Amino acid sequence: WTDDELPRLGISGRTAREMGHVPLSGPGGTLEALARLQRPRKALVHINNTNPILLEESPERDAVLRAGVEVAYDGLEIEL
Numbered sequence: 001w002t003d004d005e006l007p008r009l010g011i012s013g014r015t016a017r018e019m020g021h022v023p024l025s026g027p028g029g030t031l032e033a034l035a036r037l038q039r040p041r042k043a044l045v046h047i048n049n050t051n052p053i054l055l056e057e058s059p060e061r062d063a064v065l066r067a068g069v070e071v072a073y074d075g076l077e078i079e080l
Contacts, residue, residue: 043070
C-alpha cells in the first residue's frame with residue numbers, strides 16, 4: 001500500500017520503490033496512475049500478502065474501491 005510498508009512492518013529493510021515496485025498510495029502511486037485511465041474496468045491483480053487492501057473492512061481497501069478499482073481475488077476470471 002505504502003512505499004515504506006515492508007520496512008515499517010519489519011519484513012524488509014527496503015522500500016517498495018527500492019525493490020522495483022510502485023506503491024498503491026501516495027504521489028506517483030498506482031491509484032494515481034489508474035485514475036488517469038478511462039477504462040470500464042480496472043483491477044489490481046498482483047498484491048503482496050501484507051497489503052491492507054486484502055482486508056475487506058480496511059480503509060485502504062475502501063480507498064481503492066472508491067477510486068473505481070477492483071481488488072482481484074483467487075478464481076477471478078476476466079474475459080478480454
